[in-house]
Amino acid sequence: MKLTPATEKFILHWGEMGWRWGINRAVAQVHALLMLSPKPIPADEIAETLNVARSNVSTSIKELQGWGLIRVVHIFGDRREHFETLKDVWEMFLIIMRERKKRELDPTLAALRECEASVASKDENAAYTLQRLKELTEFLELAASWADKGQALSPTAAKRLFQAGDKVFRLIG
Structure with a gap:
């Protein structure tokens, strides 16, 4: 697949943004390529297009499948698996929100509740610590x-x- 300057710029930027959000750069770049591809792409073509190792593409595909952001497509007459991303950006947004909540918010809430329960009342800063933990818990519960x-x-x-x-x-207001 030949990249245009616009697709190359987007793929590089999406990779950079993914990295800033805690996602592996290669994973984000594979996702970006699939978002802009008009047809499903096999893993070897993804590796060649992005100039990354095939093993890196395999790992990226597994992670994106784990998030529910890409799916396997079979092409008649081709034994290889091809991959495509969701077409609806709003569906993609909802999936990412669900996964980030499951992977980030839920464990953080559990840890905060555990911390609240373990604050020692004889600690000189106990009241302040407990108040701050309760504020954080309340905020994250609302989120x-x-x-x-x-x-x-x-x-x-x-x-x-x-x-x-x-x-x-x-x-x-």
């Missing part, structure tokens, strides 16, 4: 609640919610 509600939305409803955001911000 997790919003994430749960967001995950229940269809991609169309999620888009409508975001489009209504300006009205909500004006209403709240």
Whole structure:
């Protein structure tokens, strides 16, 4: 697959953003390539296009499949597996939100609750520590609640919610 300057720029940028969000750069670049590809691509072509090792592509594909962001497609007459990403960016957003909640928010909430329960009352800073932990827990519980509600939305409803955001911000002030 031949990359245009625009696709190359996007793939590099998506890889950089993925790295900043804690995602392996190669994983993000494979995802970016699949997002911009009009047809499913086999792993060897992904490796060649991105100029990365085939093993790196395999690892990236497994991670993206684990997130539910790509799927295998079989092409008639070709024994290789081809891969494509979800076409609906809102569906992709909801999946990423679900996975980040599961991998980041839920364990953090569990750790905060554990920390709250273990604050020693004889510690001179116990009241302050407990108050801060409770504030963090309350904030993350609210964020997790919003994430749960967001995950229940269809991609169309999620888009409508975001489009209504300006009205909500004006209403709240």
